[in-house]
Amino acid sequence: DTEVTQTPKHLVMGMTNKKSLKCEQHMGHRAMYWYKQKAKKPPELMFVYSYEKLSINESVPSRFSPECPNSSLLNLHLHALQPEDSALYLCASSQLRGGGLAKNIQYFGAGTRLSVL
């Protein structure tokens, strides 16, 4: 079983709603990630947090707003989404960059399947 927990597992929202996705890990990892995955495509990186600071934003639209309240938690706030934003949203964590191959391994949560109506 994954040690990265994501809630909710499924979410249906309208284009005017505000919702949040949550991710939690207790492995002591210091890097956390949000990915978006469409059907039959690989995961696409959205954001990276390293030591609770945003280190990478892959030019994601502002209707997606990440937040890292502490080293174990990662949120993704959603507002005014479009139907094309419907996808599987995956959270991942890793120990830290560098220091050997093992520390770069990313562990994924089970994802939140989002439908925007």
Place this chain on the structure above:
Amino acid sequence: RKEVEQDPGPFNVPEGATVAFNCTYSNSASQSFFWYRQDCRKEPKLLMSVYSSGNEDGRFTAQLNRASQYISLLIRDSKLSDSATYLCVVQGDNTDKLIFGTGTRLQVFP
């Protein structure tokens, strides 16, 4: 050219067959290499890391050729449970970013 390229398949093989997947990457500065497995409607899970000297884990063998910028995964004695999409993943030096290939779909039939 994509940063990580894989044959999308599908590969349809009978139980017990040996199957090989290949992957090429464009960034010669890449330092870390992985194979992940993803079942339908599930999250990617690490199958194995890929070391320069090559490594084996049971029925699975991974190879890395840095000169050719090429990674391979060999699965021996395929099982029905091996049916999944196999993602080739590359990480550059001094970056937290993983680059995923498009994945190779494997279907093992009885």
